[in-house]
Amino acid sequence: MHTDPAAAAALPDGRVLSADGGLPPALGDDFAQAVAAVAALLQEDVMERTWRVWPVCAADGVGLHPVVREGDAVWWCAAGGGHEAAVVGGLGAGGRQA
Ligand SMILES: [Zn+2]
Numbered sequence: 001m002h003t004d005p006a007a008a009a010a011l012p013d014g015r016v017l018s019a020d021g022g023l024p025p026a027l028g029d030d031f032a033q034a035v036a037a038v039a040a041l042l043q044e045d046v047m048e049r050t051w052r053v054w055p056v057c058a059a060d061g062v063g064l065h066p067v068v069r070e071g072d073a074v075w076w077c078a079a080g081g082g083h084e085a086a087v088v089g090g091l092g093a094g095g096r097q098a
Pocket of ligand 1 (some may be wrong): 085
């Protein structure tokens with residue numbers, strides 16, 4: 001039985017990541033919360049497919065988690081008291097640095 005994915009993202013190499021399971025209805029209309037939730041779903045999909053932790057903090061080598069900080073969805077690193085590694089969608093793009 002096939003169900004439509006709850007979230008999907010196209011990679012530069014043509015692969016499409018998708019995630020089932022749905023988004024929590026408690027997200028309401030908060031855009032940043034929705035972005036973080038989609039990032040978490042896709043992160044799960046990537047890790048299930050690759051059996052590797054993704055994404056990883058370039059500075060600390062530990063896994064990142066999507067959270068909302070100051071109204072933006074960001075990849076958060078828990079090492080060293082915690083810091084923002086990048087905005088969601090900005091990893092590896094030379095985007096906002098913590
Ligand atoms: Zn870090």
